[in-house]
Amino acid sequence: MTRVVSATSSRATYAHWHLTPAVLALGYPWYLARFYDAAAAHHALSALAALAVVLAVPASAFVSLYSLGRQPLITSRDVILQRLAHFTFASPPLFVIVGVFLYLMKINGADARVWLGIWAAVLCAAMLALLTNPAVDKHAPAVRRLAPVRVMHGVASAAIILVFLFPHLGNHAVGILGADTHKAVMLVLRHLYRAGWIEPILIALFVFQIVSGLVLLLPKLGEKRDLLGTLQTASGAYLVIFIASHINAVFVLARYFGTDTDYAWATGLPGGLIADSWDVRLIPHYALGVWLILSHIVCGLRTVMLAHGVSMPRANAISWTLIGVTSLWAAVIVAGMVGVRI
Structure with a gap:
């Protein structure tokens, strides 16, 4: 009897520990607000401390994912916790896309409350799922023929990388030299990836990457993974929301209203990302997004x-x-985006 109680208590503690990142995510908007206030007041140490708490949300989710992926036996409960941790890891782009949707609906000042409601619902759903699943069982993932999907995902990735991504990120890297330099390079590159027949194909490829990425991600939740394997699934989950958020911002929020999606728009110039209470959310969004x-x-x-x-x-x-x-490439891009110039 004592052993049963001990095992039950151990399993409860185990599940509660893995719920911690999602609980921490409840306060994500307020951590960002604290960062903005400290930066505006030129309190560097307080701003860095607040930014560390902001990044602790995806960081703790990643630790949870790695721990869950190292379990010798993956159970149904582990899979539920992994889904929650992947969702939590993607908090930065998720908060951005929530803000954009609310802006488009002309709902101002409600971002934090809506966020709190979303995460309260997510946590309730996760806990109900955990309670209604067997305490101990072996998760048997469905056998799927994913090789063709994996190949198509890779081919689409190669096309996006060559035609758009590497030129685009190279363009962002020169932003550290100034907005004018970035714009000069951008105007040349746009002749390629904004060509009338290329741009729709690129958008279709990005949508395909989101769908095929999810198809490839979900079965991996029942498999044991090492550190790089965890980085692959975590980054994939982040990019699903990041890409969706970026496409929505560029094609709906900006172009629909006639805004040029140049470097000044992306980095909130002339004030910069740190100087705006809304744009400050883009700092972790971009910083992690580029690296991931x-x-x-x-x-x-x-x-x-x-x-x-x-x-x-x-x-x-x-x-x-x-x-x-x-990582050095990503660091140069992010430094330029927050106002560093050489």
């Missing part, structure tokens, strides 16, 4: 390497090296 999209590409390359017989240690070494290089 590059990391996701590297993780995808690792999958290809492993499928073609490259040893795990060698594939991991190459992947971590590439992540280190792309």
Whole structure:
């Protein structure tokens, strides 16, 4: 009897620990507000502390995902907790897309309250799902033929990378030299990816990536994963919402109203992202988004390497090296976006 009570208590503690990131996400808008207030008052240490709390939401979700993915036996409850953790990890772009939708509906000043309502509902749903699932069981993922989807996802990724993504991120990297330099490069590149027949194809490819990414992600929740495997699924979940948010902002919020989606628009110039209480949410959104999209590409390359017989240690070494290089690229982009100039 004592063992049963002890096991039940242990399982409850285990589930509660993995609910912590989602509970922390409830306060996400207020952490951002604290960051904005501290930055506006030029209290650097307070601003950095508040930003650390903001980033603690996706960081804690990632720790939860890694822990869950290392379990020797993946149960149905583990899968529920992983779904919640992936959703929590994507908090930065989720808060952005919520804000954009509310702005388009002309609902002002309600972002934090709507966010609180969304997360209260998500947490209630997660806890109900946990309570109605068996305490201990073996999760048996459905057998699916995903190889064709994986290949199409990779081919679409390669097309997006070559035609749009790397030129676009290269353009953003020169933003650290100034908005005028960025605009000069952008006007040249737009002749390629804004061509009348190319742009609709790119949009269709992005939509396909969102759908196919979800198809590939969900079965992985029942599989054991290492650190890079966790980074691949976490970044994929983040990018699903990030891409949807970005497309909505560019094609609905901006172009529909005749706004040029240039560097000044993206970075809130002339005031900058830090100087605006709404735009401040774009800092973690962009910072993590740029790094994660590059990391996701590297993780995808690792999958290809492993499928073609490259040893795990060698594939991991190459992947971590590439992540280190792309992290520098992402750091330059983000530095430029928050106002650093050289």
